[in-house]
Amino acid sequence: MSGLVLKLGPRERVLINGAVIENGERRSRLAIMTPNANILRLKDAIHPETAKTPVRRVCYIAQLVLSGDVELEEAKPQLIRGIEQLSQVLTDNDSRKLLDHATESVLEGQFYQALKALRGLLPREERLMAAANT
Numbered sequence: 678m679s680g681l682v683l684k685l686g687p688r689e690r691v692l693i694n695g696a697v698i699e700n701g702e703r704r705s706r707l708a709i710m711t712p713n714a715n716i717l718r719l720k721d722a723i724h725p726e727t728a729k730t731p732v733r734r735v736c737y738i739a740q741l742v743l744s745g746d747v748e749l750e751e752a753k754p755q756l757i758r759g760i761e762q763l764s765q766v767l768t769d770n771d772s773r774k775l776l777d778h779a780t781e782s783v784l785e786g787q788f789y790q791a792l793k794a795l796r797g798l799l800p801r802e803e804r805l806m807a808a809a810n811t
Contacts, residue, residue, distance in 0.1 A: 691707075
């Protein structure tokens with residue numbers, strides 16, 4: 678079986694190509710067979726009012742592509758620019774790997790993979806922001 682497999686918890690919601698789908702009472706698995714389908718777990722969604730840090734803003738742009746709110750050709754240069762700006766600050770090896778993966782994913786049009794890589798930077802950003810505020 679190929680494609681993306683989503684494992685959903687009870688009542689978990691997911692956005693697939695602009696449609697919100699809610700799981701039933703039991704855990705389930707969905708196989709998404711359509712290539713390049715736009716998929717976003719709503720529990721992982723970043724709300725506009727919380728997209729106030731550099732990493733969250735770049736994640737939010739990728740999320741807008743997945744939700745169908747922004748065209749990929751409009752978002753692609755914004756994402757590449759945002760990733761480049763992050764790479765000037767996050768220079769450690771782990772962050773660099775995630776940023777490289779995000780860049781490759783954007784260039785290949787794989788926005789879910791880009792978002793996944795960028796979300797991996799959120800804990801580091803939180804630690805850096807907390808250290809800067811102390």
